[in-house]
Amino acid sequence: MTNTIETFSALDAPEYAPAQFVRWFREVAPYVHTMRGKTFVVGFGGDLVQEGKLNALVQDLSLLTALGVKLVLVFGSRPQVNEQLRLKGFDFQFGLTVEPTSAVALECCKEAAGEIRLDIEAAFSQGLPNTPMSNSHIHVISGNFVTAQPAGIIDGVDYKHTGKVRKFDIESIQKALSLGSVVLFGPIGFSPTGEAFNIAMEELATNIAISLKAEKLIFMNKSNLLRNENGEVITEIARADVDKLLQTSEQLELDIEFANYLKQSSRAVRRGVKRAHIIPHDLDGSILLEYFTHDGVGTMVVEDTLDDLRPATIDDVGAIVSLIEPLEADGTLVPRGRHIIERDVEKFTILEHDGIIYGCVSLMPYPNEKMGEMACLIVHPDWQSSGEGELLLRHTETKARALGLKHLFVLTTRTSHWFIKRGFTQGKVEDLPAEKQMNYNRARNSLIFIKKL
Template sequence: MNNDTQAPTDLQDSEAAQFVRWFREVAPYVHGFRGKTFVVGFGGELINDGLLNTLIPDLSLMSALGIKLILVHGSRPQVNEQLSLKGQTQQFGRGIEPTSVTALECAKEAAGEIRLDIEAAFSQGLPNTPMSHAQIRVISGNFVTARPVGVIDGVDYKHTGAVRKLDIDAMRTTLNQGAIILLSPLGFSPTGEAFNLAMEDLATSAAIALRAEKLIFLTPEHIGHSNNLDIDTELARLDAEALISSGSLDEDCATFVRFASLGVKRGVARAHLVPYKQDGSILLEIFTHDGVGTMVVEDTLDDLRPATLDDVGAIVQLIEPLEQDGTLVPRGRAVIEREVERFTVLEHDGIIYGCVALIPYLDEQMAELACLIVQSEWQGEGEGDMLLRHTEAKARAIGAKRLFVLTTRTSHWFIKRGFVAGGVSDLPKHKQANYNRSRNSMIFIKKL
């Protein structure tokens, strides 16, 4: 009987603990992204797949968390459907193609219908739904000035256009008022002529012009899966461009990767390619460490750098739990501030999740490795080894011949990495004098 009555309580406690842990893990991203501008582009395929009402609540949540959103929708399948209904043989693919008068009218019809569907989805507010109590304003307008593509290699592209400029001041004013901007793939010339635009070009142009923190493309599937390629979840821009040049990507994948790379090259901090068929994929990509899509950056994001005074708070947060359980000797904030130049931090997407300190004893050509920490939820990808290799190189650079570490609980980790057991007499004389015998820390030493 006791087991029967206790089980639900245990389950509830477990779920509560999981929720609290998740909420704490997400908090740094919420702080980091509040007030930042994200441009989210998605094609008409997402709408045809019936996933608009799944996506909108997630975008609403992002807006509620203080993220400034510009949405750019595509309409290619809808335009093609309209063309077929009108008896036209033309069908638009990924590449640039001429837009006839009839095709332009189809583009206008499709854009208008999709815009209304998106506005309607943001207007939902039924109780007990993700949009309950949400009051999201969606603003569309003539923000985009376009130019004709013109004649290329003797082909007149008619009403196919490219982005000339955007009304950045008006867009920023709109975003600062808490509204979401919705851009359709149409632009207008100063003479009032309409042009058919590519969603990818428009989204990338907006991200560049607004100096967006992120350019996010929602794609039908994981980049590379349709090509049976194992593509890293994080691509440096040059690697992404090499992948395009290799010809191993299909046209859809190559298009998304090309515009993501262009955005990063022109100053967008991060570009993400996220599969929209996975429920909550945009939230998982933005608010978790590993994400679920492919991210293109100018260089890889995992970044070792010297700590500064601005990092002391984050270092304290990393160290405190290990001090409390006895793994580390208590140092206190004042000590870390005084010795911050000895620390190196491991940063990802603006969030510090690892650190290490190097304390020199150069009179005896030795150095101590201390406070090697990687947050538990971000372990398993070799971050600890990265910090160790960096510290070993740093110790060699200052003239140390041996690196030592004092530990009570991680001896096997260091033994696997070439450290051998030592004694108190093997330590530098100053360290011997300050060795805390009550902790009885094990001593491991590695020749450099």
């Protein structure tokens, strides 16, 4: 089947298209700045190749490399291996869990991995005009970057040629990435004695992301997504919550493959990878939508330091007051009496480390208008410039979404630029909930900023 790409002339576009394009291009600019020079590890199974999604994915990955991303690809080959086994007359088929690999199955693994590797190299070699691959000139480098060792005997079962990662040649990998090349890993590793071992793609991708201290680990999944009780996609989840979820995976009937992706994502984030994403490969452009849109299209696992983040209690009122008082004194915040903090303490979240409370934020919901007010976003000066403000903002956004709110607003006299940089736009008094409009202090003349969630 031949892939065709639909194109159109700018003369045929609707009148509003240029304005939409300019606005979109400006909106994605911050993402472009943050991704340059960062390392992304992308893992996908053989089902993506089998379903004909490879070319579309490679085109999107080509765009990321053009924007300065250092890209590592890790592919699996389970469906292709099973097909090889079937064609050779063997009844055995690999499932979704790690299983022993016989000598015959290992040969099938080699054949399947070699075929997919060539398909990937061919896809990156495209240079058709009017496609994302035009003038790309992307080099793909693969080799014996991973040293493997046998999985051994587990619970009395000899796993034979099934292996696990022992170490990586990090220096060679980083050198290839520095040249602008895409580094490609297949699910085969080699021991110092020259033996080949079958390694699970998920384990391989996670380990290389950890070893490279990657910015992102991305797993391309089928259409399975993590959803809440209302059927809505959970776009962001803390690692600690993933671990709790996996402990009840049987009750929640998580798909085995998806549960494995969650497990590996949690391990990667716990070991220093900043973000792990699980995104659907059957959605065209999903890897771009995940990165260049606010909520993305899959599930992102984050660490959230989040052992330090907790709801405030009445015992925390004194610490919250001590954080607020200096800002009330210089006019940054509206003066609040201690009794107000005590009354609304359940609306506060605090940052605490080793018993020291060094940040806070409050969320006042207005459910009728599906809006929430974020207030008292404070980080102690000794802890600033390390992302704690971003952490409190992200937490508040997540909390507001969980309450069904659609917009978050703030009133400020000193920090407007900070909020503008984080997606807030200036509003008017008339945009506020009716109750808040009545209580708005016109003498203070605070600026109003609103963010769509």
